[in-house]
Amino acid sequence: MRLLIMGPPGAGKGTQAARIAGYCNVPHISTGDIFRAAIKADTELGMKLKGYLDAGQLVPDAVTIEVIKERLKEPDCIRGFLLDGFPRTIPQAEALDRMLVDLGVRLSAVLNIAVSPEALLQRLTGRRICRKCGTPYHVVFNPPAVPGVCDRCGGELYQRSDDTEETVKERLEVYTKQTAPLLEYYRKQRLLKEINGELDIEDVWKEIQGVLRGLC
Numbered sequence: 469m470r471l472l473i474m475g476p477p478g479a480g481k482g483t484q485a486a487r488i489a490g491y492c493n494v495p496h497i498s499t500g501d502i503f504r505a506a507i508k509a510d511t512e513l514g515m516k517l518k519g520y521l522d523a524g525q526l527v528p529d530a531v532t533i534e535v536i537k538e539r540l541k542e543p544d545c546i547r548g549f550l551l552d553g554f555p556r557t558i559p560q561a562e563a564l565d566r567m568l569v570d571l572g573v574r575l576s577a578v579l580n581i582a583v584s585p586e587a588l589l590q591r592l593t594g595r596r597i598c599r600k601c602g603t604p605y606h607v608v609f610n611p612p613a614v615p616g617v618c619d620r621c622g623g624e625l626y627q628r629s630d631d632t633e634e635t636v637k638e639r640l641e642v643y644t645k646q647t648a649p650l651l652e653y654y655r656k657q658r659l660l661k662e663i664n665g666e667l668d669i670e671d672v673w674k675e676i677q678g679v680l681r682g683l684c
C-alpha cells in the first residue's frame with residue numbers, strides 16, 4: 469500500500485497516520501520527523517536544514533525532494549509507505565510521480581482528512597496548557613474540573629500564542645491556499661479519498677479502515 473495523508477493542523481492527522489502505518493504494516497514517513505531527527509543528529513542534512521531555519525527560510529523543494537527520494541529507496545519501503553507532510557507543493561507532487569515511475573510503483577490513494585475551518589477554529593483556539601506541568605486541555609472537548617486550573621497540579625492554564633484566533637485563522641488560510649492545488653492534482657488522478665475528519669477519532673478511523681479495505 470502506497471499512501472499519502474493530508475489534513476489541516478488540528479485534524480488529528482498524526483493519530484490516524486500512526487494507526488494507518490500499523491494497520492498496513494508500512495513505514496510512516498513524515499518529513500517533519502526526518503528533518504527534526506537530522507538536526508538532532510547533526511548530520512550533513514541536519515546542518516543544511518538548520519541553516520535554512522536559522523535564516524528564517526523555507527526548506528527548498530529540491531532538498532525535501534532529495535530527502536524523500538533517498539528514504540523511499542530504503543528496504544522497508546518495498547512493502548509500501550505512508551507519506552505525511554510531503555508533497556506540499558505541485559513541483560513536489562510532480563517529483564514524487566517521477567520517483568514512483570523510477571521505482572516502478574504507483575500510489576494507492578491519497579487520504580484527505582477534511583475538517584471545516586469553523587470546526588478547526590473551535591478545536592485549535594480551545595486548547596489550553598498547564599504552565600507548571602504542561603498537561604494539555606481543551607475548553608470544550610477535555611475541560612479541567614475548575615476552569616483555568618490544572619487537574620493534576622493546580623497550575624494555571626494558558627493559551628499558546630499559536631492558538632489564538634488570529635494566528636489559527638492565518639495558519640488555516642496558508643494551509644488551504646497551499647493544499648487546494650494539490651487536492652485538485654490528486655482528484656484528477658482519481659486518487660483522492662475524502663475522509664470526514666469532523667467525526668470523533670474512532671469514527672474517523674473506521675472511515676479510513678473502510679477506504680483501506682477497498683484498496684486491498
Ligand SMILES: [Zn+2]
Pocket residue numbers: 598599600601602603618619620621622623
Ligand atoms: Zn499542571
